[in-house]
Amino acid sequence: MNRDDVKRIPSFLLKRAGQALMRDGEVALRPLGLGMASLPVLVAIKKGLANNQADLARLLQVEQPSMAQTLGRLQRDGLIWRRPDPSNRRVQIIELTELAQERLPAARTLLWEGNLRAMAGFSEAEIETFVDFLQRVNANLGNDL
């Protein structure tokens, strides 16, 4: 690897691609009242992977105050609501609203279209290889997936 040719440094290229995906994703999701950080939260709740703030923060690997902020926005926008956990009064159980249920499919479709756009011109075999590379990079960076 040549340290001086920025255009061939993997981490530079990764950062650029990730930023573009974030930016485009934000724009695409904005009409639905969602953001790139909040959509995975809704999906996780819908799939039953977590239903309180602490579990969501652990699952999505952000600090609890960051998750609290994301949840605050989702609640502000009417996409989730909280109810006390009867078995543990420290816990607020988080649930999707009707509105979120309605918007989730469209949101996922929008992100999927972004993915297809990013991967235009790749063969299935290339995508396989690429995904494997990306999983290794994520593992190297401490992102358990």
Place this chain on the structure above:
Amino acid sequence: MNRDDVKRIPSFLLKRAGQALMRDGEVALRPLGLGMASLPVLVAIKKGLANNQADLARLLQVEQPSMAQTLGRLQRDGLIWRRPDPSNRRVQIIELTELAQERLPAARTLLWEGNLRAMAGFSEAEIETFVDFLQRVNANLGNDL
């Protein structure tokens, strides 16, 4: 590509890796008073690729007010200074300070180490392939490099 297995969607993996690189990069650069958006600016100035706000914004593909903000931070932190362009009084020519000259090598080394960490376990041939993939993705996303 399977739309439901998030862990194998390239754009998801790219976003995650990019975010981790940004986060780690911010932490690494903070002691030097730099951020992930400001370092490329300093490098571009040093290489003589641009020396005013409008050209820098075009080069790094952000809007002018975003670049103005980044430059404001760099000036606040004593890493750049501006002087009027004698040939065009609308233009402020931006130059690196001594401090920036001193810190730039260390900053680039820190980011390089992050890159090596991300690519641990990859052969040279794999890196070549990966870089080519990433350049194609960036081109698909409209990131000219």
Place this chain on the structure above:
DNA sequence: CCTATATCAGTAGTACTGATATTA
């Protein structure tokens, strides 16, 4: 008049650290 450059004001999103109240 139109364009380019720079800047100001306001908004938004992501994410952090540190501190605090409540409850188990």
Place this chain on the structure above:
DNA sequence: CTAATATCAGTACTACTGATATAG
């Protein structure tokens, strides 16, 4: 007393849109 959960307060970075002043 300690740990877990949630929240508050403050900060920082990236980046946007819209409006404005100045100069070519």
